[in-house]
Amino acid sequence: MTEAAAAALPRAPAILDRSGAALSALAVLGMLLGALVIVTDVLLRWLMGSAVVALNEVMSHVFAVAVAATLPAGAVRRVNLRVDLLGRQIGERLSEWLTLCGSLLLALFFGLLAWHIWGQAVKFQAQGRATLLLNWPLAPTSYAVAAALWMAVAVQLWNAARDLRACLRTGGRGPSLSGALVTGLLALSVAGLIGWAIADFDGLAGLAMQKPGLAVAVAFALLWLGVLSQLPLAAVSGLLGLGGTALFIGAASAGKVLATDATEFLTNAQIATLPLFLMMGSFAVAAGISDDIYRLANALLGRVRGGLAYATVAGCAGFGAVSGSSVATAATFGRIALPQMQARHYGPGFSAGVVAAGGTLGALVPPSGAIILFALLTEQSIAVLFVAAMVPALLALLLYFATIWIVVRTDPEAAPDTVAAPDPLGPALKGALPVALLFGTVIGGLYGGVFTATESAAVGAVGAFLMALLRGKLNRRRFLSVMSETTATTALIYGLIFGALIFSFFVNLGQVPELLAQWIAGFDMRPVLVLAALLVFYLVLGAVMDSFAVMVITVPVVTPIVLGLGYDIYFWGVLMLVVVEIGLITPPFGLNLFVLNSLQPDVPISRVMKGVLPFILADIVKIVLLVAFPALALWLPSTM
Known part of the structure; x- marks a missing residue:
């Protein structure tokens, strides 16, 4: 040189x-x-x-x-x-x-x-x-x-x-x-x-x-x-x-x-959907909606023992509705909720487990970047996949609530006996109303057929932009930050997609999905057993890899096999996302665990892993229910 x-x-x-x-x-x-x-x-x-x-x-x-x-x-x-x-x-x-x-x-x-x-x-x-x-x-x-x-x-x-x-x-x-x-x-x-x-x-x-x-x-x-x-x-x-x-x-x-x-x-008609939803999430964060959502959740749920834990999970679900990212949700609510739970003497392992598990709702609650990526890779309807994920997301929320209820009653150190004064309900409702209207308009318009997926993404992006602007939160630095975040994530995902397109074409030329399907059929196994084996495989992958990477590598091969077993593609898309997101909290490599550990460096990672175990059991129950009752994912889309 x-x-x-x-x-x-x-x-x-x-x-x-x-x-x-x-x-x-x-x-x-x-x-x-x-x-x-x-x-x-x-x-x-x-x-x-x-x-x-x-x-x-x-x-x-x-x-x-x-x-x-x-x-x-x-x-x-x-x-x-x-x-x-x-x-x-x-x-x-x-x-x-x-x-x-x-x-x-x-x-x-x-x-x-x-x-x-x-x-x-x-x-x-x-x-x-x-x-x-x-x-x-x-x-x-x-x-x-x-x-x-x-x-x-x-x-x-x-x-x-x-x-x-x-x-x-x-x-x-x-x-x-x-x-x-x-x-x-x-x-x-x-x-x-x-x-x-x-x-x-x-x-x-x-x-x-x-x-x-x-x-x-x-x-x-x-x-x-x-x-x-x-x-x-x-x-x-x-x-x-x-x-x-x-x-x-x-x-x-x-x-x-x-x-x-x-x-x-x-030049696909749905090309704008992903970057616009990413933009919506960035503008929503700039507008400070995470604080509004958490304040409302605490006002509604803070009156019971373990109220901050309930509020954190509910807040993660609400924030996921505009951010679409598990890691971003866990990191954001880790900064908001962990100090408050620490000040009220919640167990540090339990607190980290609550935030880590709640973060997985960020990718499951629509609109979700991972759901959009699956739709683009399989050329399916983004709107139908969003609606298909809503009942499983609600099921996950209820199961996490049940887990919190059990833990705070069986572990005296998880949450204090005393109940802290919750936030006033009136101001909390007023602050969260714009967020509720934005989410209701985006998802309600999709479900009702008023918007296409691209139109709902545009409405969400413009609505979040106006919210940040009217709140006075959109100065030059934050606007540049939104631009930078949207650009970085868009470049990352579409670079992956370009690679996945030609790799998928090669895999299909090699007739690998058909060969694997024939090989699996030779074992004369029930489809549910094959599906169970695939789910275990995805749990392992999700623990060591990002959900985007898992989808890019596996969707071209695994999806045709699952369809050949007789399962619906929308059911499979939601189920795969659920399993991959569980991998984010599965020891020893779950990414959300390390995000929470970085926010609480004085808490050993082993304690964080112990705190998340009850929520992993709840997730296993969720998987069993989804496999046993596919209608949990398919009923709501059938009513569109």
Whole structure:
């Protein structure tokens, strides 16, 4: 590295941060303006019986460009999903080199995607392809998406340069034997396959077509090795999917599939739903609704023993209705509820268990980012999945209430005998009324068929924005924070989706779901036993991986198997989400446990795990009830 380049590196983060902030602002402002247009259309239909012509067509292209614009900003913030399960075994020195590899792999994946989408744009322009209603040319949208991806490539290459500098300077702990074995096996396997492909691509492709199940099994093994090696899941799944698809249909055709799937997904009518609900959650947090929800819950439930625990779980459910994130809910209510429970002499383990378990409601209570991701991956209705999750979410709330009731009566140290004075009900109701109206409008409109999923997301985003604005909570710093949060999460999720699209295509080419279904049928087992085995598998995965990662890796294979057993896809989507979220509080790796431990560093993690065990038992009861009575998830959607 030259002296000039070395001198430029320290200045680069500030430049990249400013560029990322500018891109975040443009992307999120574009989404917010799009949401305002959608809300205007809803009001016009309601008040005047007219609508904006071809609005869905326009918005699909606007949001395609806006979502793509989040990718370079996300690259600046390094929001790639990595699984840190073997962090200590891998060690600091090897971890630095793997971070460098991750940056290069992301640059390669985004570069291939940008190259093929740019080629698609050239083809669209030459053919004069245009939209159906407005006859708008398709090429500009593809050019804009490709340009955003090229910017992401540039950022990732700059990240790689910084990573290389860190690698050359680092002197930390080396890897353990297990960490070296995992990364060494991955490196040797990848090098061997690349060498084989270079020397005899036709022979390797012929073997893959003769034994497609083996090809996909090898890909899954490499995927897991990559995940355990802390490589970014988006890049690993995308490149494995692209390489596997190339073995079946050729490299050129695989690139066309990647570009076509990505652009069709970006221009999908539901593309705006996820970022708008993410924006709704960020604006709602900025408006301070978590305090309002907790105050109301305490006013209603604080008059009984263990009232703060009941209020915390109820508050988590209410906050989940606008945040859609388990970890965010646990972290937010950990800061609000733990000090109050500590001041009133609640048991620290019990207090942490209450918040950790209540946090899982954040992803189950609609609108939920995980539910939207499942809907996008399986091309199902977001609205139906939201409604399907409502009764299971209520069941979870009631079971947690029952758990609290049992614990405070069997463990004298869990909660004090004296009951603290609850918050006054009148002011609490007044403060929480806007939140209730927002949630009621979003979910009620979905259930009643007044809104589509995208329209409800737009109403929620605009409503939360107005709430924060009218409360005087939306200064420049907080508005930039909302932009940054929305951009980071959007970039993370859609990067994962791009990788999942081509990996799913490869898995389906290999006919793995059909082969597995036939293999399972050969055991002559009852479907419920197969489902039980899958649920145990998901419990283990949920304890060590983020729910988004679990879905991206498993949905392409497991969902067809479950459908082949005769189960409804909406039932399966809700049940899988329930089980994966339980993994967040399952020892020894449940993420919510460590979030709560970080908020109470003086409380041993073993005590936090002990405090959450009664809630895990309640969750097992919930799973048994859902499996025994699928109507708990399917009845409410049937009434829509």
